[in-house]
Amino acid sequence: MNKILSGKEKRDILSEMNSHYGIDIVPDVVFVESGKGKVWIVNKSINKIDISNLNIERFGTYVLFRDKYGVRFTIEGSQIFGNYAKRNIVEIQKTDIDKWIRGFDLDIETETNKYIIIKHKDDFLGCGKGAKGIIQNYLPKSRRIMKL
Amino acid sequence: MKSAFKDSFLKRAEELMGKESKEYLSYVEKPLRKSIRVNTLKISPDDFIKRMKNWKLEKIRWTDCGYFVDEKGLGNTLEHFLGYFYVQGASSMIPPIVLNPEKNEIILDMCAAPGSKTGQMAAMMENTGLIVANDVRLDRIKAMSTNLQRIGAINLIITRNDGMAFHRRGITFDKVLLDAPCSGEGMFRKDYKVAKYWSEHLVKDSSSIQKSLILAGFDCLKENGQMVYSTCTLSPEEDEEVIDFLLRKRENSAVEKVKITGFKTRSGISEWRGKSYSDEVKKCARIYPQDNDTEAFFVSKVVKKA
Numbered sequence: 001m002n003k004i005l006s007g008k009e010k011r012d013i014l015s016e017m018n019s020h021y022g023i024d025i026v027p028d029v030v031f032v033e034s035g036k037g038k039v040w041i042v043n044k045s046i047n048k049i050d051i052s053n054l055n056i057e058r059f060g061t062y063v064l065f066r067d068k069y070g071v072r073f074t075i076e077g078s079q080i081f082g083n084y085a086k087r088n089i090v091e092i093q094k095t096d097i098d099k100w101i102r103g104f105d106l107d108i109e110t111e112t113n114k115y116i117i118i119k120h121k122d123d124f125l126g127c128g129k130g131a132k133g134i135i136q137n138y139l140p141k142s143r144r145i146m147k148l
Numbered sequence: 149m150k151s152a153f154k155d156s157f158l159k160r161a162e163e164l165m166g167k168e169s170k171e172y173l174s175y176v177e178k179p180l181r182k183s184i185r186v187n188t189l190k191i192s193p194d195d196f197i198k199r200m201k202n203w204k205l206e207k208i209r210w211t212d213c214g215y216f217v218d219e220k221g222l223g224n225t226l227e228h229f230l231g232y233f234y235v236q237g238a239s240s241m242i243p244p245i246v247l248n249p250e251k252n253e254i255i256l257d258m259c260a261a262p263g264s265k266t267g268q269m270a271a272m273m274e275n276t277g278l279i280v281a282n283d284v285r286l287d288r289i290k291a292m293s294t295n296l297q298r299i300g301a302i303n304l305i306i307t308r309n310d311g312m313a314f315h316r317r318g319i320t321f322d323k324v325l326l327d328a329p330c331s332g333e334g335m336f337r338k339d340y341k342v343a344k345y346w347s348e349h350l351v352k353d354s355s356s357i358q359k360s361l362i363l364a365g366f367d368c369l370k371e372n373g374q375m376v377y378s379t380c381t382l383s384p385e386e387d388e389e390v391i392d393f394l395l396r397k398r399e400n401s402a403v404e405k406v407k408i409t410g411f412k413t414r415s416g417i418s419e420w421r422g423k424s425y426s427d428e429v430k431k432c433a434r435i436y437p438q439d440n441d442t443e444a445f446f447v448s449k450v451v452k453k454a
Contacts (some may be wrong), residue, residue, distance in 0.1 A: 029302060043303045045278035048254055051305070053317050054280075058306040065177050076231070078299040079190060101229050123230055145224050148424060 068113030078124035175437035205453030209410030239442035261288035270301035311364035384420035392425035
């Protein structure tokens with residue numbers, strides 16, 4: 001069940017983004033959360049129409065997932081928020097891109113055992129999770145490319 | 149050699165185009181040129197071109213961010229993974245261009261799946277305003293949802309409602325795009341198998357659905373609102389006849405001339421198989437494959453008078 005988040009609930013997410021990634025922007029958008037920790041963002045223009053009786057399948061773009069390890073950005077979430085991150089962001093080599101987009105973990109040591117933004121130059125590639133000398137890959141199967 | 153098309157389709161083509169039908173059919177048999185639209189929500193066309201310097205890109209004349217491309221495996225590229233471009237038919241970029249959605253407007257895309265035109269409009273609106281991307285079939289909505297995620301548009305919601313739902317609930321829009329389900333001869337170049345499903349019966353059935361959809365779309369327009377009605381067929385029953393039906397049913401409807409820079413179009417036809425339509429339908433645009441080497445298409449623009 002999708003729920004449009006209140007101001008306080010939205011601030012909670014932004015605070016988590018700030019404490020972990022150092023992201024201090026406050027986007028003027030509506031946050032929507034599913035019961036499973038998935039968060040979408042959609043323009044405030046949604047308030048201009050009465051959506052109460054519409055059968056809504058999806059709001060805007062899925063940007064992040066929340067669990068006990070913190071905030072994990074989707075590819076699109078990392079593209080929207082990644083430029084504002086000051087920490088917990090790792091620059092990967094070109095040779096690692098191929099592994100990453102095929103869904104494999106990366107042999108990279110990180111200082112955190114929480115989520116970390118993955119980027120290569122100007123390209124943001126979503127989030128992984130630091131774990132014992134590797135970055136675990138969370139790319140959904142539907143987005144993986146088996147052969148570049 | 150016997151044609152792959154049904155006799156009834158060949159007869160229709162000849163009735164519609166006369167001597168030109170041979171050229172038309174020769175184009176319909178040709179595979180479609182691949183084309184992409186650069187997703188300007190994520191990258192500028194200039195930066196994309198610099199990045200893809202090894203690709204052979206040819207700019208599509210009628211849009212700022214569309215290119216013909218001569219590459220294989222477009223979906224297996226890093227740039228597709230990142231959502232920097234979207235594979236989209238060159239003529240399917242036309243309806244959003246004609247509708248011209250502007251920043252902060254509220255738009256209804258009535259039959260939105262698979263979402264290519266929705267994504268294009270989201271980019272044209274620079275992620276402002278709101279697009280209600282509607283469809284009725286869940287399988288098509290799922291595919292659209294995946295496609296639009298990659299685009300990264302935050303100015304849309306995806307809904308699953310019948311076309312009449314919006315007017316019934318008093319929701320009105322600045323602009324409506326009705327890219328209606330149709331018998332689909334424009335798709336033959338993209339997927340030859342579609343030709344097998346074409347029939348006169350399908351044309352008749354599609355026309356009936358389109359007539360109810362166009363009224364539903366028109367009724368939820370604000371005063372002075374604009375609607376683009378388009379199909380990927382050249383069957384007059386699904387094109388001019390639907391516009392003529394709207395003009396007869398809604399006195400406050402009017403047709404605007406469709407003009408597309410850099411693109412050859414033909415005027416709508418006002419007579420077909422013994423039926424006469426309003427002369428207003430001549431303002432609509434027929435897109436013949438042989439004119440621009442694209443899919444067949446029909447585009448019209450309707451306004452709701454105050």
